[in-house]
Amino acid sequence: MTSIKNNYQFEDMLDKHQLKKTAPRLRVLSMMYSKNTATSQPDLENVMHDIDRVTLYRILNVFEEKGIIHKVFDLNGTANYAVCHSDCEANHHHDEHVHFNCTVCKNVYCLNELSLPDITLPAGFKPESFTLYASGLCPKCNKKNLVK
Amino acid sequence: MTSIKNNYQFEDMLDKHQLKKTAPRLRVLSMMYSKNTATSQPDLENVMHDIDRVTLYRILNVFEEKGIIHKVFDLNGTANYAVCHSDCEANHHHDEHVHFNCTVCKNVYCLNELSLPDITLPAGFKPESFTLYASGLCPKCNKKNLVK
DNA sequence: ATCCTAAATGAAATATTGTTGCATTTATAT
């Protein structure tokens, strides 16, 4: 179980979005906030065997709709979800940051601290959002690589 | 946009990669070169009903391995493939350009002419490749939008 | 505290998407 303090915060988050405070949702929230990498439905399924697959899909979907998490695809095209910054609103994400996908451990990192430089597109294109995907070695796997 | 190629050129491309010049491959090549947007397996299946699903998957895979095309995921996480620049090599793509995904027509454009600005990642991350993903309105849909 | 209702969950069925194995066909080098 997570600390009581954290759990209250998760309950507040659900309250704020008019979502019922159910056990599966709280567990998913606490798991996602405990990691610094994105989480996929398979990730959740591996850890929470007692929660139905479908429930996990639905929780991820509703969290995304409400702007609690945002979706990012990894190198294999599977959907990963990462917790959003405070400035995310429902269906209007401010996820203009850098996503890093490690080619070894496959983890997806959201590098929120980095902002994107201005990009000018060819005439006619009207962009609404940008995301930069980088792939390579994450700090952990890079370290292991050097040691070998 | 894309340069128009004739059948002889497609045959040459297959030759160069030690691939047999088969009818399905030539048809896929000609279709992909006739568009300025990326192509998915469903796209191909919709047009070429007489070619087997599996064959299309395999053609896309082998073309990607050989560096003839490169893979890019659209907003829905489905794999799209676009013809590569001349400087693509097998399994070592130079696809560090901008991909634009239209939210209306769902088409994926490869904006090869744009190059990416330098990005510095947090300490420890060792990037190998970058892709910038933009979404919004493509020129066509933007135009329609203004007219309404 | 108990009851009521809408929301959420769980389980089964279905749909969609991608892969594997194998028999047949085809391109191409000899």
Add this chain to the structure above:
DNA sequence: ATATAAATGCAACAATATTTCATTTAGGAT
């Protein structure tokens, strides 16, 4: 013209995502 390695087509399979519906649960009303 033939041999053979590669490519195709088909069927079965596997993995992934969605739909439907009966049951359970959270949270407000009484």
